Amino acid sequence: MARGWESKSVEAQIEESDSEPSLSETRSCSAEEMQLQMKKADLELSRKLVLQQMGRSDSERYSELLRRSLAGLDAQIAALG
Numbered sequence: 787m788a789r790g791w792e793s794k795s796v797e798a799q800i801e802e803s804d805s806e807p808s809l810s811e812t813r814s815c816s817a818e819e820m821q822l823q824m825k826k827a828d829l830e831l832s833r834k835l836v837l838q839q840m841g842r843s844d845s846e847r848y849s850e851l852l853r854r855s856l857a858g859l860d861a862q863i864a865a866l867g
Contacts, residue, residue, distance in 0.1 A: 822866060836859065840853070
């Protein structure tokens with residue numbers, strides 16, 4: 787049974803490596819583009835966190851703060867393109 791799991795794992799790893807972009811494709815982006823993509827990803831993660839907190843908030847004052855934070859994050863994301 788262990789061999790079956792091993793072979794499935796190896797097969798999954800091979801398929802995963804085939805579907806991932808190669809290093810040459812990743813390196814085609816400039817350092818500035820990579821930094822921009824990372825900044826946008828960070829902002830989007832922050833936006834998700836704020837949305838989760840809004841769903842759990844019972845305080846109207848805290849919810850208002852979260853709404854303003856969300857608007858600020860949306861503006862930053864829009865500015866990045």
